Amino acid sequence: MYRFLLTPRWWGINVFVLLAIPFCVFMGSWQLSRFEARVEDHRSAGEQAAENEREAARPLAELLPVDKATVGRQATARGRYGDQLLVPDRELDGKQGYYVLTLLRTDDGKALPVVRGWLPGDADPAEAPAAPRGEVTVTGALQASEVPGENGVSARGGLPSGQTAAISAASLVNLVSYDVYDAWVTLTKADSGMKPVPVAAANDTGLDLKAFQNLGYTGEWFVFAGFVVFMWFRLLRREVEFARDAELGLVPEDHEEEQPQERANA
Numbered sequence: 001m002y003r004f005l006l007t008p009r010w011w012g013i014n015v016f017v018l019l020a021i022p023f024c025v026f027m028g029s030w031q032l033s034r035f036e037a038r039v040e041d042h043r044s045a046g047e048q049a050a051e052n053e054r055e056a057a058r059p060l061a062e063l064l065p066v067d068k069a070t071v072g073r074q075a076t077a078r079g080r081y082g083d084q085l086l087v088p089d090r091e092l093d094g095k096q097g098y099y100v101l102t103l104l105r106t107d108d109g110k111a112l113p114v115v116r117g118w119l120p121g122d123a124d125p126a127e128a129p130a131a132p133r134g135e136v137t138v139t140g141a142l143q144a145s146e147v148p149g150e151n152g153v154s155a156r157g158g159l160p161s162g163q164t165a166a167i168s169a170a171s172l173v174n175l176v177s178y179d180v181y182d183a184w185v186t187l188t189k190a191d192s193g194m195k196p197v198p199v200a201a202a203n204d205t206g207l208d209l210k211a212f213q214n215l216g217y218t219g220e221w222f223v224f225a226g227f228v229v230f231m232w233f234r235l236l237r238r239e240v241e242f243a244r245d246a247e248l249g250l251v252p253e254d255h256e257e258e259q260p261q262e263r264a265n266a
Contacts, residue, residue: 028221081131113184117194129192140185
């Protein structure tokens with residue numbers, strides 16, 4: 001009754017199943033490992049944030065370039081405040097507002113973007129406090145340049161003069177006439193009654209949409225593996241039923257060979 005398993009058609013089906021199941025299991029396991037790695041990164045980022053709060057501030061030059069190990073660490077820099085920009089559409093404590101971003105001109109000629117604080121409402125230059133004059137030393141959490149369209153950062157253009165959607169060297173270099181560090185800091189203590197902007201976790205270290213996509217893909221691959229097994233057993237059962245009917249004479253002999261193919265095509 002099971003001699004049909006040795007036919008070329010069933011050899012092809014069996015080989016496909018034997019290759020498809022391990023592949024689906026491997027891909028599902030890989031996606032699960034990616035999710036577990038993101039969970040571990042999230043846990044490590046939380047521990048790193050707590051450690052950063054206890055550590056003493058270090059000179060900016062010692063922490064550059066910004067990476068997962070240095071993001072969030074306390075950095076110090078000295079210089080004079082220059083151009084001031086507003087960063088609209090930023091939420092804090094469930095309220096819409098904007099960041100007050102001032103560029104600190106350092107002795108090496110480059111400027112460090114400094115988020116001096118957050119204010120509620122629409123971005124208004126008249127409401128934003130002016131930066132302190134003269135030589136200042138700032139201390140704040142080091143942050144990586146933002147990417148428009150990711151992690152809640154707006155990607156819209158056409159902003160009024162004196163505003164920027166993203167805090168990044170690529171965006172700011174088009175708004176000022178001097179070089180800008182590929183990093184920024186958010187002050188530990190905000191200036192002039194503004195609220196301090198909390199530290200953002202490094203990219204790809206949180207339980208974000210990408211992490212849950214990995215978890216979803218894990219389920220999909222294992223479902224695919226189960227579906228392959230289900231379809232193989234379903235085809236096998238239909239072939240056995242057809243062979244049994246043929247032995248009982250319920251299927252015309254001249255249709256014994258073509259009927260399975262017709263069923264498969266259906």
